[in-house]
Amino acid sequence: MNAGDILLSLVRDFPYALIGSAVLGAACAFLGTHIVAKRVVFYSAVLTQVSVLGLALTFLPVFPISHAIGSLGLTLISALLLSGLLTRRRLTRDAVLGVVFTGAIALRILVLQMTSTVDSAEIETLLRGDILFVTAELFYPVLGVAVVVLGLHVAFFKEFVYVSFDAETASTQGFRTAGWEMLFYATAAAVIALGTHMVGDLFVFGFMVLPAATALLVVRRVSRIFLTATVIGAFVPMLGLVVAFAADFPAGPTSLALALVLLLCAAIAARLRPQQ
């Protein structure tokens, strides 16, 4: 089977996996560029772990809600609480994030212990994130959220960039910087939560960081960095699916490995390029 045949087979048999991973990869990469630029990569790692905890909690009988709602709800609440906690001065930002990060992982392990063996296996499967098994029920919420989030970010691109670059001066010009920051983290939390539910935490976190880092290495215009990262985020997961299908690898890690290879190529290209 050649690559074209595999792609046709994927389009026919796994359309939600193909389009879903591309849409999610693009959304993660776009938001990830802001996250890398704001130097809050650890924040997105924390939110992915919180969304996993939210997902795991819904397997307990005391939380009889859908996995998506559980993951989304806990991640949004955490994002809002963190935006307040991170501005306090008693603990450093890293310390607060570290507490939430370890707390979320520890609680997830405890929750897994409290669930039945069948549920525990299902949670682990969800976390491993096999893109091939994306269903319509998982795909459409992610598509809806991605379209709304990317639409908001394109419409308010200059405001998000300004507040990210220099919030203090933006506030002196009348921008409600706390509101813009909250909107940014809420949109990131929504994508992280639903994305984690669809394809797992590793894929989401990886596509928040790798395409952005790649674009930053080889592109020298701000708008083109966002565009390049988004294109990488959209195409690499599709390519990853083809490679995974051909080599019988898990799709999520394969996509991340390809994104990493691309990053290494970009690093070499950046190194070889003459300094301006």
Added chain:
Amino acid sequence: MDTIITFTNATLGYGRTAVLRGVSFAISRGEYFGLVGPNGTGKTTILRAILGSLRPMSGTVAIGGLHGTPLRFGYVPQRETVESILPHTVEEIVTMGRYRQIGLFRRPGAVDRGIVSESLEHVGIASLRHQVFRDLSGGQKQRALIARALASRPEVLLLDEPTNGMDLSSRLSILQLIDRLHSEDHLTIIMVSHLLDDVANHARRIAIVERDFFQVGAVDVVLTGENLSSLYRMPVRVERRGGRTIILAGGPDERR
């Protein structure tokens, strides 16, 4: 003169912690006003209160021209606070000064581009418009940030430590630019600095800011050896030579 900023017995701080108490002074339109004092004593806090991003814990801070008309501020932050991973060009940075006027859902138009070009030329960095901001020297970055503030068409220019960490020639060049904006463009200038020489030789009036020591007045009256010795808890002499004020730290023993 038209008083545009009035602090009346204001207590300023963050959360429940007061940084400055009983602050009272006024700034008139067209003044060149300096805020000086050691690091961490509340100079930037006063700046934030003027800009409206910090409300007084008690007392009042009244901002506005005649008949309460709102003032247009151009703020130049400490340049170390605006380092970015993204390769913003100088033109993009200066265009940010127009974002409020441009409004939501709109892109910069011909008028905005014209004002940006004018601002860049005004501060002498039109040739750097396509350069990446983070690759510039300290003096060039400072000019870009001043151009961004000018692009918002301000009446009052507030500068936070504009010459901090610069070599002598860049420092002088930035101070001359600020002087020109004051004398030729008639902007009200409020400059925060811990570099006493900068403020002493350019501002007309100053406020010495410290927790229990807040004095306002003409430079010659306030910037005395006695006041500065008390402020810095060490011998400080102020001498005037050839029309310039020179601040000398240390007593006679330290001069050797």
